Amino acid sequence: MFNNLDKQIIKKIKEYKTIVIARHIGPDPDAIASQIALRDIIRLNFEDKEVYAVGIGVSKFKFIGTMDKIDNINKEEALLIILDVPEFVRVDGAKRDEYAYTIKIDHHPCSHPECDIDLIDESACSTCQILSQIVFNNEITIDKASAEKLFTGIVSDSDRFLLSYTTPLTFDIASRLLDIYNLDLSKIYDNLYARPLSERKFESFIINNLTITENGFGYIKLTNEDYKKYDVDSNTASNMINDFNHINELKCWAFSSYDEKNKIYRINIRSNGVIINDVAQQYNGGGHKFASGARLTTPEEVDELFKALDKRCEESK
Ligand code: AMP
Numbered sequence: 001m002f003n004n005l006d007k008q009i010i011k012k013i014k015e016y017k018t019i020v021i022a023r024h025i026g027p028d029p030d031a032i033a034s035q036i037a038l039r040d041i042i043r044l045n046f047e048d049k050e051v052y053a054v055g056i057g058v059s060k061f062k063f064i065g066t067m068d069k070i071d072n073i074n075k076e077e078a079l080l081i082i083l084d085v086p087e088f089v090r091v092d093g094a095k096r097d098e099y100a101y102t103i104k105i106d107h108h109p110c111s112h113p114e115c116d117i118d119l120i121d122e123s124a125c126s127t128c129q130i131l132s133q134i135v136f137n138n139e140i141t142i143d144k145a146s147a148e149k150l151f152t153g154i155v156s157d158s159d160r161f162l163l164s165y166t167t168p169l170t171f172d173i174a175s176r177l178l179d180i181y182n183l184d185l186s187k188i189y190d191n192l193y194a195r196p197l198s199e200r201k202f203e204s205f206i207i208n209n210l211t212i213t214e215n216g217f218g219y220i221k222l223t224n225e226d227y228k229k230y231d232v233d234s235n236t237a238s239n240m241i242n243d244f245n246h247i248n249e250l251k252c253w254a255f256s257s258y259d260e261k262n263k264i265y266r267i268n269i270r271s272n273g274v275i276i277n278d279v280a281q282q283y284n285g286g287g288h289k290f291a292s293g294a295r296l297t298t299p300e301e302v303d304e305l306f307k308a309l310d311k312r313c314e315e316s317k
Pocket of ligand 1: 024026028090108238241267268269284285286287288291292293294295
């Protein structure tokens, strides 16, 4: 299992007194849930350790947990664990060279070593699934709160067991978490999926204004006026991109959202079987084969990326 990397990781966790846990910028529930769960599991099992979860907090995901401040730690003697992120350029709040030792646990493709130990399982639906496997395989003690977070990450990243990364192992792990820790499913789903009506109206706006090419590529460029009109923030579209799955006319679809604060265009891309991450990589992006993203600085780059995605759809005919 994991070529014994899980055992090596546990050994390193035992060695270091101070441990910092980071994840990717623009976090999703799997990134935050894996981060908070791992922090709390280490705290539960090793009371003498100082463990911190770092990065910018997201109010929408406060129900999973909140981030820590790390003003007074000696990073040169600390262990850094990065979760759910393939490369350091996308890590929020931690730099590799500042730490004594680095570990990565992730399910995104990555062709080169990034840390001292890289545990990557591309077949896993989520980083929370990998963490759960490590927990079960090594008989690590966890509590109900951490089990709930691990389950939340699995449900969210597999899009409620819909995406192709969902395997028998995913169900097995989810079932064990549910059974052993007696999780409250309706509470978890409410936290993840309850939304204001304004967001549903915004979703209808996207459906009604999506341009669909003859090659099956659907796209929309969302503007600040659109967000204002529907009283939603510029992250909202990112959270609904998966809802456009299983539409017969769409092979691949992408949203562009302008992030006024950071002056970038945030692109979410999904597909029903057309490989897109290599296209995203050419435009300051990346991700999984069928779920990718990119960050661009000009509208021209957005047009170019959308053209390239349309071409990919055409090639796949
Ligand atoms: P999102 O559409 O933001 O949910 O992202 C889908 C997938 O693409 C996630 O696995 C992200 O980690 C990845 N991703 C998003 N944006 C970028 C980017 N700018 N660079 C590399 N990977 C990205």
